[in-house]
Amino acid sequence: MSDQQTAGQRPDEAQDDRQDGAAAAVGKFLEFTDGAVASYFESCVHCGECAEACHFYLSTGDPRYTPTYKLLPMVKAYRRARAPLRTVRDMFGLLPDDPTLDELREWGPLVYDSCTMCGRCTLVCPMGIDIAGTIARMREGYVAAGLAPEGLVHATEMVRRTTSPMGVTAKALRAQVEHQEKETGIPISLDEKGAEYMAILSSMEIMGYPEVIGAYARLFKAADISWTISTKAYEATNIGVQIGSGALAREIVQRVVDAAEELGVRHVISPECGHAYGALRWAGPNLIGRRYDFEVVHIIELIDRLRREGRLPIGNRDARRITLHDPCQIVRRGGLLKEPRRLLDAAASDFVEMDNAGIANLCCGGGGGVSANPRAAELQSRAFSCKLDQLNAIEGLQAVVVPCANCRSVFEDALDEREIDNFEIIGLGELVASTLDQDKAAQG
Amino acid sequence: MSFLQIVEGPLFWVAAAVFVLGALWRVGGLIAMKRRRDIAPPTGSAAAGFIRGNLRHFLPRAAFARRTWIHLVGGYGFHLGLFVLLLFAAPHVAFLDKRILGFSWPALPRWAFILVAEIAFAGLIILWVRRISEPVMRLISDADDHVGSWLTFLVMLSGCFALQQSHDALRATHMFLVDIWLLYFPFSRLMHAFTFVLSRGHTGATYGRRGITP
């Protein structure tokens, strides 16, 4: 990309540009190196444990996919400019050089294609190093240097134009909502002021799995909850946190916050989408610099809460042999570990856990912007083999609950590619909605 | 002044001072860098997470132990062995008593010392040979890793050379290497002995706010 930009310039000018690019990246690296990141860099003992947790290493055996190795350029910048006692190291000529643009470019696939920011490596790391969080910060430097992968850059442009990375317009949303109203026979209000809840959705759900909207309608009707969808801010995915652009991430969060506060809702429902939850619930307030006037609640959290309050009577439980995939950003990094399990216990009669279920579950391989990055397609598909091994280990499996739209499309694509169709992929909300006891719900 | 007197006297004190000040400076520097403020409403406590994160990472998770057992055996064998030797070997207890602290505690009997030394050596050798025989380890290891391992090994080895306690030269060699090790420590990755509290703690705090123990 930057080679094209520099074409036609005099060599020394090109040289300057290159240095500027690297300097911009280094500047961001340092800006984002706080005490936490610094202690990660200081304490990594190069033990290599983290590789054993990363699905990209596990599925390829390529040592370059060792999590801590992915951080190297940022570590160098830190050692050179921030590390305590660096002057002493300097006296012995032991300071590393700053990363060059070429080096950064070479590392691009490690920073973007081979890290889903799933956080699994943190569990095995004896030093508890948060690789995922550090990669997120490293990407800020990459964006500043113009080194983000094209697929993601393309998606950000789409978001700027249409608010959605898949280009879902308000018109398209309206059409899908109308369709679901017909399907369920339940009216769904748009832009309703004073509703208690505002739902946001991921493009993938709106376009690929619109039955999710119908499921919301049925669940909230049963629980007697007033809810709405804003046509100004219906998009939950946040390409900003994926590509590593704080500015864009802030813009996207701000849009949702504005819409929610304009409608005066008390809760915003984050959908079955992993990173969207992290972006709005955990990163959002820090991005816009204040807490919201509303509570962010994840749909799984909400359904679980309603069910425990007795507002969602479960009728016939799903009798299929069902297992649960733990989306990283919702479970490991989101904190919703028990909620989906309680729901599945209630809604399914043959729920079995897969190997490593729960906090240490494996990533699907497509999170953290990887699935939006065509350059990573092959790697992503290989990484899914870890997931597939887990699924294949369950005898007689009939359905997998995947409570994240992104994971879900990764699952479906990968299974399609491998021509595997002996089990179905379903969302958690839909599963609960389909097992609602309609009679009791109507009375309640 | 004999060589032994130098390495047990002035050189030791210089090395010890560099060790203490260097380590404090480095840890202090990390603490001074602060943490980015996090204003998202928490569901759990960051402070409790800091502590829980620290404790949780002492225990390997079953999901990974099957793949990493060699490293666990080597790592725990070496580290536990080293601490026991450091604090409970009879000559160390005597040295600390006479030179530094002025009080002492029961030391290990000789047979126990030997046993612990075997474990510590086995652990350290396993850790290092793993470093040279695994592509991941070969890729991520740098000079500091090797120097740290070898210096520690030589300190331990020279300590065992001196086991007979009948030659000043051997005692002096051991002390000399100890001094070098102390001088090297604060500038190297050996500092992980202190910084692990911070890194585990920071992650523990981040996750703690989300109600998760990583």
Add this chain to the structure above:
Amino acid sequence: MSLRWFFILLVIPGLLTLTPLRATAQSAGGTVATGVSERGKQTLEDILARQKAALRGLKLAPGTAAAPAGAPAGPDTGPLGPRGNQSLSDIWNRWRGGDPLNLLKPYSADQVMTTSGEQWRLLRVEYIRRYAGWFPLGALVLLVAFWMYRGRIRIRAGRAGRKIARFTITQRVAHWFTAGVFILLALTGLLILLGRPLILPWLGHDAHSVLISAAMQAHNLFGPLFIAALIWLFIKFLPGNLFHPVDLGWILRLGGLFGGHVSAGRFNFGEKAWFWLLIIVGAVLSITGLAMEFPWLFADLRWLQLSTVLHAIGAIVLISVALGHIYIGSIGMEGAIDSMLEGEVDENWAREHHDLWYQEVTSTTGKEKEEASA
């Protein structure tokens, strides 16, 4: 073979070459065979009783010295010396017993002292210590000669760039753990064995004694680790190291070291020989080493003497062969060390050096692929 015979075989050369020993031994012999029966009742109690009596008399009533009531009266009431009333050489003869010139009776279990000690010492000094160093040196010379003759054994087809898994990380760590401990033991052991002729003349007694003390401690410390390592290595490398008929071809063609193609499975016969040599001689070293580290476990001194001899010979053999192993595993053969550093080897290396193994692994993975696509 009984211990006695084994030991006799070891002692013969010592006796035959060492005339000084023969001379002293002869002069010490002679009376031995008859000594015990002739002197009869000279017992310890007897001597002690007389000593006691003598002391009493001295203190209480000089001149009235008499055996206390109940004390056995010895027949011999002559002057009492520090050794009872016998001459020094008589006592030595009785204690030592045996007959150093009678090869069938160089020692005997009921004797206080055995003459084999001196022979053992001479064997150690005159044979083992004198010649031991030449074996590893000779091995090195052979390796240099082979290097000049054959050079580095290259992968003829060049590297394919594709890799085949050969050793797991556990196998690699077990190998290097054993190798590391072995090298430490070899260095300290050689120092202990050869320090006297090699170091002492150069550095003098003080430095020598410091070095030996250090080497001794380290050697004792790492010994037990070697035993553990050996067991680990044995378990991890046994599969593939059992004899197979193809190995005959390998032996006949001298492993192809001097050219020609030889077939081999997962391990070739050279590797198998090394494996079993290491395991068996290593076991001997372990047992004899333990004997020396815990001498009180063995009532009979001769076991310890035998242990030192076997330990030294075994160690020299292993060290010499290990040099060959290290050579061929590193600079001697292109691509060999990959298996121990990365766990994988180049496809062409596998094809050229372990063709049967190569076919085995590639055909099964091929089958799996077929099955998967079917």
